[in-house]
Amino acid sequence: MLTAESTGFWGTRYTVAENGIPVTTWDNDWWKSGGTFELAGRAYHVRSTMWGSRFTMLDSGGAVVAEAERVGHKNWTVVAGGRVYGFRRVSMFKGEQHLMDGERPVGVIKQTGILSGNLSADLPGLPLPLQVFVLAVLIVHWQNSNASGG
Template sequence: MSRLPLGSYRGVMINAERTGFWGRHYVLTREGGAVVTTWDIGKWASGGGFALDGREYKVRPNAWGTRYTMLDDGGAVVAEAERAGRKQWTVRAGGREYAFRRASLLSLDQQLVDGERVIGSVKRTSAWTGALAADLPGLPTAVQVFVIGIVITQWNAAAAASA
């Protein structure tokens, strides 16, 4: 697998906001408000799906919620995440591997890293609404949505477990 190229490139931030307090959908928008897609939470709050550029994607977790697979509308694997929910986890897509880690022991925020260098992040912007902002430079848009969906799923699971 090739690694994320180094550089000072910063991607366009994607914001995600739940459509209602009890909503099962998150609207993902770029800075400026342009809608990217809607993340639909799965029936049992694990996995989900979205449509992007005329294609449908489904995200399926394993039974423990530590491995996620993104399938396109033809059933082909587009991306896979390993060890999601752990301190360090990875996503493989398009022949590349992207490394993530939890920002701190007490935080659920995630960092996109290259070695020890932080190059991107997914951060909660509102604990009350569950809104988040993702800056994931170098990742294709569908893979960014995949990562955002996994983080939303993990955060919702953590909130349910603490309730």
């Protein structure tokens, strides 16, 4: 189980923990849509398009590690390591997403605090950097949606 808890007043910093043990800190960029985190000594940068429906995770050398597409739609994907991971929004009104295996949900991401923006995730089979990327993408997406009133 992965959790992301806001530790900054403006929701720009999140402590990410695995089974209660902190593993990284997600830092939102102040002026851009994206942010950074470091995991196991490796730095990652997450960037999005202007409209926030596509996100890219880069390593410190600038190589693409993962891409998320159609974020904000009912069905969206993450591509990493030659694999495609499908996600589905449960409802327009619930802060919940499912990791899908075909038509069967195999994992879940939930908003655990609507006002705080905290999240929890159970994403079996995804490497830890990819799990953090998924949480970061949803943090940024939900913050942008809340800021725009949508």
